Each structure stands twice: as C-alpha cells, then as structure tokens.
Amino acid sequence: QKEVEQDPGPLSVPEGAIVSLNCTYSNSAFQYFMWYRQYSRKGPELLMYTYSSGNKEDGRFTAQVDKSSKYISLFIRDSQPSDSATYLCAMSLSGNTPLVFGKGTRLSVIA
Amino acid sequence: SAVISQKPSRDICQRGTSLTIQCQVDSQVTMMFWYRQQPGQSLTLIATANQGSEATYESGFVIDKFPISRPNLTFSTLTVSNMSPEDSSIYLCSAGTGELFFGEGSRLTVL
Numbered sequence: 001q002k003e004v005e006q007d008p009g010p011l012s013v014p015e016g017a018i019v020s021l022n023c024t025y026s027n028s029a030f031q032y033f034m035w036y037r038q039y040s041r042k043g044p045e046l047l048m049y050t051y052s053s054g055n056k057e058d059g060r061f062t063a064q065v066d067k068s069s070k071y072i073s074l075f076i077r078d079s080q081p082s083d084s085a086t087y088l089c090a091m092s093l094s095g096n097t098p099l100v101f102g103k104g105t106r107l108s109v110i111a
Numbered sequence: 112s113a114v115i116s117q118k119p120s121r122d123i124c125q126r127g128t129s130l131t132i133q134c135q136v137d138s139q140v141t142m143m144f145w146y147r148q149q150p151g152q153s154l155t156l157i158a159t160a161n162q163g164s165e166a167t168y169e170s171g172f173v174i175d176k177f178p179i180s181r182p183n184l185t186f187s188t189l190t191v192s193n194m195s196p197e198d199s200s201i202y203l204c205s206a207g208t209g210e211l212f213f214g215e216g217s218r219l220t221v222l
Contacts, residue, residue, distance in 0.1 A: 034211070043203055043213040044154070046112075088153065095209040098144050103153045 003027055006089055006102025015111050019076040023089035023102045026070065030091040033065050034099065035074045038086045047087075048074065079109045113138055117204050117214035124194050124221050131190045132217045134204030139184035141208040145177070148201045148216070157202075160187040194221045 006023045013019055021035075032051055036044035048063035050056050050072075056063045062075040072091075076083055086106045090099040114137040124130050134143065143160040158179055159167040166179035181187040187206075191198050201216040 032209075036213075041218075043115075043215040046210060046212055049210045096142055098142075098156050098159060099154075099205070099211060100156075101154045 003100050004089065004091060004102040007105055008103045010106040010108060012108045012110060013079055015079060015081060015109055017079050017109070019079050019083070019107060019109075021074040021076075021087050021089075021105050021107070023072050023091075024070055025072075025091060025100075027093075027100075028067070028070065029093050030100075032092045032095060033063070033072050034090045034092075035061075035063055036088040036090060037083075038088060038104070040085075044088055081109050081111045084108045112210070113140055113207055113212045115204055115206055115212055115214035117217050119217055120215060121218040122220070124219060126195055126221060128194055129190055129192045130194065130219065131188050132202055132204070134187045134189070134206070134214060136185045136206045140206045141184075142206065142211065143181055143187045144205040144211070145179060145187070145189045146203040146205060146213075148203060150201075154203065157189070160189075191219065194219075196221045 004025045035048040037047050038044045050063050050065050053065045053067045060077045064073045086104040088104040089102040092099050116135045118133045145157040146154040148154050156169045157172045160179050160181040162181045176192050178190045199221045201218050203216045204214045205211050
C-alpha cells in the first residue's frame with residue numbers, strides 16, 4: 001500500500017461546477033497537508049497549506065483534513081477553464097521534513 | 112513565500128556526461144530538497160540538501176550519482192553524473208520554512 005493514494009483521473013467537469021479532489025494516506029503521523037497545482041511544463045504551485053485537522057478556505061478553494069479517517073480533500077467552487085491542471089496532494093511529518101506526494105489528479109474544466 | 116530560480120531550465124546531454132543544476136532562493140530558508148518527476152508521473156524525493164553537511168539521500172539514490180551541495184541558506188546544486196537515457200527527467204528544487212515552494216524545474220534529455 002502506497003503512503004498516499006490519489007485517483008489520477010482524468011477528471012472532466014463543465015465550467016462553473018464544484019470540483020472535489022481527494023487523497024487518502026496510511027501514516028497517521030502526518031501532520032502537515034498541502035495541495036499543489038501544476039500546469040503542463042511548470043513547477044508545482046502551492047495552493048493550500050494546512051496543519052492537522054480542520055478546514056481552510058482561500059477564495060474559491062477549500063481544503064479539508066480528516067485525520068481520524070486519514071482523508072484530505074480540496075474543493076474548487078465555480079471552476080474555470082484556467083483551473084485545468086494537475087492537482088497534487090502532499091503531506092509531511094513535521095514542518096521541516098520532506099513532502100510525500102500523491103500521484104496527482106488531472107483536471108479539465110470545459111467551457 | 113519564496114521565489115526559486117533553477118538553471119538550466121532545460122538541456123540535452125550526451126550519455127556519460129555530467130550536468131549540474133543550480134537552485135537559488137530569494138530568501139534564507141530552512142529546508143531545501145531535490146525531487147525528480149518523470150513525464151506524467153508524481154514527484155519522487157531524491158535527497159534533502161543540508162546546509163554545511165552531506166545531503167541525506169532516499170532509497171535508490173546515491174551520492175556518487177547525484178552529488179548535492181548546499182553552501183548556504185539560499186543556494187544548492189544537484190549534479191547528475193555519468194548520465195544515461197534513464198536519467199531523462201524533470202529535476203525540481205523545493206525550498207521553504209514550513210511551507211515548501213518549487214522552482215520551475217530543469218528538464219533533462221539524455222541521448
């Protein structure tokens with residue numbers, strides 16, 4: 001079993017839809033949870049950074065962490081064609097340890 | 112946030128040669144890491160670049176093949192030695208204190 005599982009998609013949605021992206025993990029010691037967006041031929045861009053359980057909102061993006069279920073989610077409201085990218089979840093044991101990444105989910109938002 | 116610059120952005124190399132990738136951060140950071148990303152795949156950690164001491168390598172990566180330097184808190188290099196076509200990949204520098212940011216990557220093609 002991989003440490004971090006993420007459905008690679010691809011996921012295709014119409015413009016304006018609510019998108020839900022998810023990851024599960026096996027190591028209960030993970031404390032920090034991140035979501036990155038990666039456009040083709042670009043480096044990953046940090047979208048959301050969360051410590052422990054709970055919700056965090058930033059504009060159209062909401063990150064949720066449920067440590068009891070070892071499950072994290074990223075919601076995108078009012079999705080736009082510019083949101084079309086690969087979304088990677090990542091997590092770490094502490095603020096100073098390397099990230100473990102999911103495989104990434106490829107999202108297409110169709111106008 | 113930290114802005115990370117990588118050089119070169121891309122290169123085509125001959126088998127058996129070595130190439131050094133540079134990573135420059137616009138502010139002092141605690142952590143610097145090197146990742147590899149095969150086309151269409153997620154990120155695999157190569158090593159943690161430790162300031163003033165030897166890097167910490169992940170399983171499957173060795174210092175003779177991927178020597179790393181980190182002379183200060185804003186700069187690191189990764190050398191890919193004695194390259195073979197299997198080394199063709201994108202190499203990414205990641206840095207930060209808590210939140211981790213990425214450079215745009217260095218795309219290597221080995222012929």
